[in-house]
Structures are given as C-alpha cells and as structure tokens.
Amino acid sequence: MIRKETKPESLAEFATDESGIVQARDVEAVCFPESEQEICELFAEANETSTLVTTSGAGTGLNGGRVAIHGGLVLATQELRAPQPRELPAIEAEQFGKQYVIYLDQERLEAHVPAGVSTELLDQMLPEGLLYPPDPTEKSGFIGANIACNASGSRTFHYGASRHWVLGLRVVLPTGDIIDISRGDCTADSELRFASQSGREYAIPLPSYQMPAGKNAAGLYARPGMDLVDLFVGSEGILGVISEVRLKLTERPDNILGEIAFFPSEAEALGFIDDLRTAAAGAMTVLSIEYFDSNSLGFMEHEVLAGKDYGAAVYTEVVGTLDELDPLIAALDANNYAADWFAEGGEEAAEQKGFRHSLPDEVHSYLRRHNSQAWTTDFAVPAEKFPEMLQAYHAAGVALREKFPREGKHYLVFGHIGDYHLHVEFIAHTEDELRLARQLYADLARQAIAWGGTVSAEHGVGKKTLTVNGRTIPYLELMYGKQAVMEIARAKQVLDPNLILNVGNMVPKQYLQEMAAN
Ligand SMILES: Cc1cc2nc3c(=O)[nH]c(=O)nc-3n(C[C@H](O)[C@H](O)[C@H](O)COP(=O)(O)OP(=O)(O)OC[C@H]3O[C@@H](n4cnc5c(N)ncnc54)[C@H](O)[C@@H]3O)c2cc1C
Known part of the structure; x- marks a missing residue:
C-alpha cells in the first residue's frame, strides 16, 4: 500500500520549492509511491474523487512547478524504484537511507534510471569512464524532474540540454495507463498517435506555435515531425509522471582542463568569449563558457579574488592536452586578461566547479542576511541580439540602483554565456524595489521575445506569472499568446x-x- 504522510511537518517539506514564489495550500497528504502500480492506484482514486495531484522531485525547481497551490495530493518521486528487473548489469547505491538500482548497458552506452535518483547520485553510480553529460548546477535535483524540465547546464554549450540524452521514457499517465516509449517509435504528423501498454489509443494535437531556434525550456515541445519522447521532455509534469528514463551516456573525457580568466572589463571578457567560440568552431573542444560580471564576483569568496577588483571573469572547460592549448592562450593574450586560474583536472578542477557553483549559494545567504528578495531572469536570445540584450540587462540593473540608491548590490549578471543565456538577478531590499525589479524584468522578457528569444531557457515556466499593463498573465501567454x-x-x-x-x-x-x- 502506498505510504502517505499527513503530519504538518511532512506537508511543510513540500510547501514550496527553491524559488519560494508560491506556497502549497490545503494539501491532504504527501504520497510516496515505490512502483508504477502504486502511482496507477493513486490516479484511480484521484480521478474518482476529483482530487488534484502534484508531482514533486527534490524541490530545487525555480518556478513553483512542484508546489500544490490548489491543494490535493503531492506525489513524491524519491522512493520510486526501477519498474522491473532487467537482464542488464545492475548498479546499486544508497540515497535517503534506501537502496536504488540503475541498469547499465555498457556496450550501447545506455542507462535505465528511476525518476528519483539525483544527478549527483547518478554520476557516482556510473563507472568512472562513463558520463551523463547534462550538467545542471544543482546536483540534488532528480533525473525525472531534470527530464520533466529539460534541464541544462554549463556543458550544454557542447553537449546540448537533457533532451539530447533521452533515448526513452516510461510514463504513468493520469488515466492510469503506462507508456514505455523510445525515440523513433512515434513521430508526429498533425497529431501524435500512440497506444499505451493496456492498448488504449491516444491522439494528441500538436500545438501550432513556433518555438525559438535557440536554447529553450518554455512550453511543450512542438515541431512538425517531432518524436513523442520530445513531448514529455520539458512537459513540466502536466502530461504524466515519468517513472524511469533511458539515458544515453558518453565516454568521459579524461583530460578536461579548466580555466578561469579574469579581465579588467566586460568588453575584454566578451572579446575572449568571441575568440573561444572561434576556437570551438575549429579544432578545440570547448565544453563550457560561463560568465561572471563584476557584481557577481563581488559575492564570491576565494583567494584568487582577495584584494582584487576585476571587471569580469570567464570560466571555460576544454578537452585536450597542455600542448593543445595554443588557441586558449592566444585568446587570453589578445584580450588583455588580468589573471587566470588554470586547473589540470583532479581536485583543482573540482575546486573550480565549486567556485562556479558557489555563486548561487553566496547570493542566497546574502539575501537571507539582508532579509531581501531576488528576481532572476532565465532568458536567452539569438546570437545576433545578444550584445544588445546584455546592454539592456545592465541598463535595467542600473535603473534599479538609481531609483533606490543604497549600500550593497542591486543586481548581478552571470551564467551560460556560451548559449547566449545569462541570468540577471535583481536584488530587492524593499517591496518598492521588488515592484520595480518585476517591472524591469517584464520589460526584459518582452524584449527577449521580440528578438526571437525565450522567457525560459532552462528553468521552465511552472507557475510563474507576469504583470503586463496591469494584467497578470502566465509566462507562456507573453511568449506565444x-x-x-x-x-x-x-x-x-x-x-x-x-x-x-x-x-x-x-x-x-x-x-x-x-x-x-x-
Ligand atoms: C542553486 C540552483 C542552481 C540551479 N541550476 C540549474 C541549472 O544549471 N540548470 C537547470 O536546468 N536548472 C537549474 N536549477 C533548477 C532545478 O534544479 C532544476 O529545474 C531541476 O530539474 C529540478 O529538479 P527537482 O528534482 O528539484 O524538481 P522539483 O523542483 O521537485 O520539480 C520540478 C518540476 O518537475 C516536475 N516533476 C518532478 N518529477 C517529475 C517526474 N518524475 N515526472 C514528471 N514531472 C516531474 C514537478 O512537478 C515540477 O514541475 C537550479 C536550482 C538551484 C536552486
């Protein structure tokens, strides 16, 4: 029988997500199914009693997606196990005091992974030479949720988003039907037609909007000829509960070199990034290009920053040997770098990753200390519009600062510049500041859309709304109508x-x- 928790402290654990933008209300229970069968039973009861169900992963989401704002049941995925033993080598590991099993097909470079395994645990479970490349900054998020949000990360520059690494899915539909789909099984004409394991037939009309060409995690995937698997990747849990994913793996490069370069100004950092792109288009394998503006560096603590006042920094990972670094060195020299921190793998590389990943933590602890709030963009725009978008980001941050002069930072700009996808985090110490930050944010969102970009490149839209001309509308409405x-x-x-x-x-x-x- 499915385990259900109704104690206030259990409900409180699922009351919001990392964004804190919405709160759950009137939740009856949190349910912890261990099998697809238990999810089916839960759906049968929910359909009969018209009870809403909201699926939850680890709660690291940034759009309120796992938050049951309309009440009902929360379906927690952390105890879901592999649906059936497979005739493949099993790898076991422990998470939350429970045993998890993934199945590995080393020859085909494939892994079958239950939804509740975190990306961190998956990385530990894989044999040393194998890699699941999507590299979201937050490692405690579950693989099911990562796929539900089409998560991406710094190495998306080279490897693409999660979508590219999904070969197949098992999904429990809200009707209680189970589907087990692989790429190539079902492609669309004007509809996606398929049958569940029980033989029930479905025909889903394709949405008619045109998605942006670049990195995008907003709305259902919709493209002529699309694969059914792609409908579920990035569907934010509105179509079914992903119970297991079949992932494509790759061989882990054994010579990833890390470089963090510091520059006197943003212009010089941007010149370096342009040169890195040129190198990546040539012989050099560049996995990631990540950016930190001077405000971001102001939040970070590390000996490389002690007593320094850099204008910007760029973190990049390249694959190669020391002899193959000429394009990188030339790019540094050509752009007047002020200092650099190079890592030849091992602990030093891990420390660099820690440095990159420390930024959100430092900002969160600043927000807590100052009892202030942040409002963060997730926009991406096409390459040709990126320089103007970056200017618009700074102009918005400066507008907030000039309207509300005070101590401390008003905004920072950082993230996945390789994919023309930077996060602008507005920092608001008062409700008035927050109101202006939200207005500036809405203006930037409209600008990103007008330039052919997206309101969400990696976090998904979830329950986020925007107020435009006094009307509060869901994110997707601003983007697609x-x-x-x-x-x-x-x-x-x-x-x-x-x-x-x-x-x-x-x-x-x-x-x-x-x-x-x-
Ligand atoms: C510090 C920080 C850094 C982050 N960096 C990144 C980043 O680099 N890239 C990135 O993409 N995201 C990032 N995120 C956002 C977040 O980690 C991802 O969205 C992640 O995929 C959420 O995983 P989760 O398990 O916490 O899901 P939750 O927050 O619990 O849920 C997310 C959504 O997925 C749905 N869902 C969960 N499980 C399933 C399932 N099995 N089937 C169907 N739907 C499901 C939920 O209903 C919800 O809508 C970051 C978050 C933080 C706090």
Whole structure:
C-alpha cells in the first residue's frame, strides 16, 4: 500500500520549492509511491474523487512547478524504484537511507534510471569512464524532474540540454495507463498517435506555435515531425509522471582542463568569449563558457579574488592536452586578461566547479542576511541580439540602483554565456524595489521575445506569472499568446481528461476550467 504522510511537518517539506514564489495550500497528504502500480492506484482514486495531484522531485525547481497551490495530493518521486528487473548489469547505491538500482548497458552506452535518483547520485553510480553529460548546477535535483524540465547546464554549450540524452521514457499517465516509449517509435504528423501498454489509443494535437531556434525550456515541445519522447521532455509534469528514463551516456573525457580568466572589463571578457567560440568552431573542444560580471564576483569568496577588483571573469572547460592549448592562450593574450586560474583536472578542477557553483549559494545567504528578495531572469536570445540584450540587462540593473540608491548590490549578471543565456538577478531590499525589479524584468522578457528569444531557457515556466499593463498573465501567454496556452491545455486534456495532474504548470487552473466549460 502506498505510504502517505499527513503530519504538518511532512506537508511543510513540500510547501514550496527553491524559488519560494508560491506556497502549497490545503494539501491532504504527501504520497510516496515505490512502483508504477502504486502511482496507477493513486490516479484511480484521484480521478474518482476529483482530487488534484502534484508531482514533486527534490524541490530545487525555480518556478513553483512542484508546489500544490490548489491543494490535493503531492506525489513524491524519491522512493520510486526501477519498474522491473532487467537482464542488464545492475548498479546499486544508497540515497535517503534506501537502496536504488540503475541498469547499465555498457556496450550501447545506455542507462535505465528511476525518476528519483539525483544527478549527483547518478554520476557516482556510473563507472568512472562513463558520463551523463547534462550538467545542471544543482546536483540534488532528480533525473525525472531534470527530464520533466529539460534541464541544462554549463556543458550544454557542447553537449546540448537533457533532451539530447533521452533515448526513452516510461510514463504513468493520469488515466492510469503506462507508456514505455523510445525515440523513433512515434513521430508526429498533425497529431501524435500512440497506444499505451493496456492498448488504449491516444491522439494528441500538436500545438501550432513556433518555438525559438535557440536554447529553450518554455512550453511543450512542438515541431512538425517531432518524436513523442520530445513531448514529455520539458512537459513540466502536466502530461504524466515519468517513472524511469533511458539515458544515453558518453565516454568521459579524461583530460578536461579548466580555466578561469579574469579581465579588467566586460568588453575584454566578451572579446575572449568571441575568440573561444572561434576556437570551438575549429579544432578545440570547448565544453563550457560561463560568465561572471563584476557584481557577481563581488559575492564570491576565494583567494584568487582577495584584494582584487576585476571587471569580469570567464570560466571555460576544454578537452585536450597542455600542448593543445595554443588557441586558449592566444585568446587570453589578445584580450588583455588580468589573471587566470588554470586547473589540470583532479581536485583543482573540482575546486573550480565549486567556485562556479558557489555563486548561487553566496547570493542566497546574502539575501537571507539582508532579509531581501531576488528576481532572476532565465532568458536567452539569438546570437545576433545578444550584445544588445546584455546592454539592456545592465541598463535595467542600473535603473534599479538609481531609483533606490543604497549600500550593497542591486543586481548581478552571470551564467551560460556560451548559449547566449545569462541570468540577471535583481536584488530587492524593499517591496518598492521588488515592484520595480518585476517591472524591469517584464520589460526584459518582452524584449527577449521580440528578438526571437525565450522567457525560459532552462528553468521552465511552472507557475510563474507576469504583470503586463496591469494584467497578470502566465509566462507562456507573453511568449506565444493565449491561444497557444489553450492548445497546450487541449494536448493535456487528451492524457488527463479530468485535469487532475500538475494543475497550474504552464496553464493556469482558470484556463483549464474555461476549456472544460466549452
Ligand atoms: C542553486 C540552483 C542552481 C540551479 N541550476 C540549474 C541549472 O544549471 N540548470 C537547470 O536546468 N536548472 C537549474 N536549477 C533548477 C532545478 O534544479 C532544476 O529545474 C531541476 O530539474 C529540478 O529538479 P527537482 O528534482 O528539484 O524538481 P522539483 O523542483 O521537485 O520539480 C520540478 C518540476 O518537475 C516536475 N516533476 C518532478 N518529477 C517529475 C517526474 N518524475 N515526472 C514528471 N514531472 C516531474 C514537478 O512537478 C515540477 O514541475 C537550479 C536550482 C538551484 C536552486
């Protein structure tokens, strides 16, 4: 029988996610299914009693996606086990005091992984020479959630987002049907037609909007000829519960070299990045290009920064030997670098990763100390619009600072510059500052869209809303219009006729009710 927790302290653990933007209300219980069968039973009961169900991973999401704002049941995925033993070598490990098993097909470079395994644990479970390349900064997130959000990370520059590494999925649909799908099984014409294991047939109409060409995690994937697997990757849990993923692996490069270069100014750092791109287009394998503006460096603590006042820094990982670094050295020299920190793998490389990953932690602890709030963008734009977008980011941050002069930082700009995807984090010490930050954010979102970009390149849209001209609308409406949001709602309804699962993600409840009423 499925384990259910109703104690206030258990419910409190699932009351929000890392973003804190929304809070759960009227949750009846948190359920911990261990098998697909238990999820099916939960859905049967929920459909019968019209109870909403919200799926949760580790809660590191940044859009309120796992938060049950309309009440009902929370379906926690951390205890889900592999659906069936496979005739493949099993690797076991412990997480939350429980044993987890993944199955490995070393010849085909494939792993079958239950949804509740964290990316950190997966990395530890894989044999040393193998790599699951998507590299989100937050390692405690679960693989099921990573796929549900099409997570990406610094190495997406070279390896692509999670989507590229998903070969197949097992999904429990809200109808209680199970599907086991592989790439190539089902591709779309105007619909995606497929049957579940029980033989029930489904036909999902494809949404008609055109997705941005670049990095994107906003809305259901929709493209002519698309694969059914891609519909579920990045679907933010509105179509079903991913119970197991079949991942493609690659051989782990054994000579990843890390370089963090510090520059007197942003312009010089941008010149270095341009040269790195040219090197990457040539013979050099560049895995990542990450950026820190001077405000970001102001939050970070490390001996390399002690007593220094750099204008910007760039972190890059390249694959090669010391003899193959000429393009990197030439790029440094050509752009007047002030200092650098080079790592030839091992502990030093891990320390550099720690340095990169320490930024969000440092900012969060600053926010807690100052009892202040942050409002962070996740926009990406096409390459040709990136210089203007970066200017717009700084102009917005400066506008906040000039309107509310005070001690401390008002904003920072950092992240995945290799993919033209920087995060601007506005820091608000008061409600008035927050109001302006949100307005500046909405203006930037419109600008990113107007330039062919996305409102979410990696975090997904979840339950995020924007206030535009006094109207509060879901993120996707700003990007694609309301008709597109309703198309997503109709696709959802095919798999979730009673509209019980992950209500509020991508499509607000009110829109689902509008659709149901017509
Ligand atoms: C410091 C920090 C850094 C981060 N860096 C990155 C980054 O570099 N790249 C990035 O992409 N994200 C990043 N994130 C965001 C977050 O870690 C990812 O979105 C991650 O995928 C969420 O995983 P989770 O297990 O915590 O999911 P949760 O927050 O619990 O849930 C996320 C969403 O997935 C759905 N979901 C969960 N499990 C399933 C399932 N089995 N089936 C269907 N739907 C499911 C939930 O309903 C919810 O909508 C960062 C977050 C933090 C706090």
